[in-house]
Amino acid sequence: MNKIDGFSKLNKQEKINWLASQVVSSENNSFGFERFWHEDEQEQKIFDDFSENTISNFYFPYGISPNYSINGKMYTVPMVIEESSVVAAASLSAKFWLKRGGFHAKVISTTKKGQVHFSWQGEKEKLFNFFSVNKSELLCSVNDLVANMENRGGGIRDITLIDKTNMLDHYYQLDVKFDTCDAMGANFINSVLERLGQSLKQSAFQYAPFIDVEKEIEVIMCILSNYTPECLVKTYVECPIEDLGDFSGHMSAKDFAARFERAVKIAKIDVNRAVTHNKGIFNGIDAVILATGNDFRAIEACGHAFAAKDGHYRGLSSCSIKNGLFRFELSIPLALGTVGGLTKLHPLAKASLEILDNPDAKELMKIVATVGLAQNFGAIKSLVTTGIQKGHMKMHLLNILNQLSATAAQIEHAKIVFEDKVVSFSAVREEIKKVQLLH
Numbered sequence: 001m002n003k004i005d006g007f008s009k010l011n012k013q014e015k016i017n018w019l020a021s022q023v024v025s026s027e028n029n030s031f032g033f034e035r036f037w038h039e040d041e042q043e044q045k046i047f048d049d050f051s052e053n054t055i056s057n058f059y060f061p062y063g064i065s066p067n068y069s070i071n072g073k074m075y076t077v078p079m080v081i082e083e084s085s086v087v088a089a090a091s092l093s094a095k096f097w098l099k100r101g102g103f104h105a106k107v108i109s110t111t112k113k114g115q116v117h118f119s120w121q122g123e124k125e126k127l128f129n130f131f132s133v134n135k136s137e138l139l140c141s142v143n144d145l146v147a148n149m150e151n152r153g154g155g156i157r158d159i160t161l162i163d164k165t166n167m168l169d170h171y172y173q174l175d176v177k178f179d180t181c182d183a184m185g186a187n188f189i190n191s192v193l194e195r196l197g198q199s200l201k202q203s204a205f206q207y208a209p210f211i212d213v214e215k216e217i218e219v220i221m222c223i224l225s226n227y228t229p230e231c232l233v234k235t236y237v238e239c240p241i242e243d244l245g246d247f248s249g250h251m252s253a254k255d256f257a258a259r260f261e262r263a264v265k266i267a268k269i270d271v272n273r274a275v276t277h278n279k280g281i282f283n284g285i286d287a288v289i290l291a292t293g294n295d296f297r298a299i300e301a302c303g304h305a306f307a308a309k310d311g312h313y314r315g316l317s318s319c320s321i322k323n324g325l326f327r328f329e330l331s332i333p334l335a336l337g338t339v340g341g342l343t344k345l346h347p348l349a350k351a352s353l354e355i356l357d358n359p360d361a362k363e364l365m366k367i368v369a370t371v372g373l374a375q376n377f378g379a380i381k382s383l384v385t386t387g388i389q390k391g392h393m394k395m396h397l398l399n400i401l402n403q404l405s406a407t408a409a410q411i412e413h414a415k416i417v418f419e420d421k422v423v424s425f426s427a428v429r430e431e432i433k434k435v436q437l438l439h
């Protein structure tokens with residue numbers, strides 16, 4: 001690859017041509033990026049404008065997972081994910097629990113946070129005095145920015161001065177709590193924080209006891225925190241153990257429940273298992289987050305920090321067996337939005353929200369957490385009964401057959417042959433070759 005100046009100034013075709021000219025194996029070949037352009041230019045422009053230096057669209061499967069009962073209401077959930085088995089596993093779990101009372105979900109809290117991180121080299125006491133005298137003035141300085149959000153029932157919930165000097169010299173924070181209603185609210189929070197940073201500096205400058213005595217307040221940065229443990233939702237399923245039914249005809253409900261509970265306990269104590277366990281939960285969560293145009297990086301980052309909140313990374317879900325009842329639950333922070341951002345701009349995110357009956361942010365928190373729990377249930381159920389590969393490989397077989405451009409008849413044949421055989425790329429390729437030679 002060569003260096004290039006002004007890449008962003010090139011038009012889309014020029015960008016593709018430059019890229020093709022840089023990759024030896026793609027001489028006379030533009031990778032086919034144009035094939036994935038939307039045929040409607042206006043629609044394509046929507047996607048182009050989401051980001052920078054856009055040259056094409058990257059397709060992911062958009063799947064549907066039906067049969068979720070959440071607090072008695074039925075949902076059909078759109079999921080965007082490339083990994084085979086995820087939608088199937090979540091859907092099987094949804095159906096399994098539909099017959100056993102469905103999912104029960106509750107939003108515990110919806111507070112989001114951000115900080116003005118700053119340095120102050122003067123006396124601590126003076127800073128705290130200044131803050132208590134000027135707190136309401138600081139809040140007034142953002143009146144114009146919060147007015148709309150306040151009209152919708154949200155706004156700033158609290159602002160606190162935090163002393164962090166025991167961790168880093170001269171380091172303090174203004175810790176600000178927000179309610180952003182149905183918006184994810186990142187832009188709102190960051191604008192308010194930046195204004196608070198300016199006002200903090202300004203009013204400190206004007207505050208008589210500070211003048212000429214100490215160094216200035218130095219604002220280092222103003223930014224929301226994606227760690228939102230107070231934006232919490234809980235979802236669970238519960239049924240008498242005997243209602244769990246028999247598994248694969250050879251495992252009793254009681255044995256299944258005990259093995260399942262133990263698997264969840266292992267994820268609570270062993271980081272190797274915990275990360276994979278939580279990855280399974282996020283298979284479900286991320287897929288709905290993507291389908292609804294929310295920010296999956298923020299949700300993942302927060303979820304993993306939350307999993308380590310007591311200093312040890314643990315599985316996020318819990319299982320209990322008490323008085324003959326099997327209960328499986330997940331409490332997870334999910335800072336989501338159903339207005340603003342991509343939610344209405346991306347045509348499929350908009351469609352997803354419509355499919356979900358246009359939920360508000362709290363309802364979406366319940367749905368997303370529930371799909372995470374359903375996904376986790378499906379994975380553990382497979383792990384402690386048949387093993388994960390049976391279902392996985394069935395789906396993977398289809399991917400391999402597609403890669404080999406197998407015909408419909410060859411696909412049907414391969415499905416039968418590999419019913420009880422280990423699936424591998426080479427084994428499937430050999431089988432297809434064998435069939436081709438026979439015909």
Ligand code: MEV
Pocket residue numbers: 083276277278279280281283379380383388
């Ligand atoms: C695979 O994407 C996810 C699982 O590994 C999750 C788990 O092990 O719980 C199946």
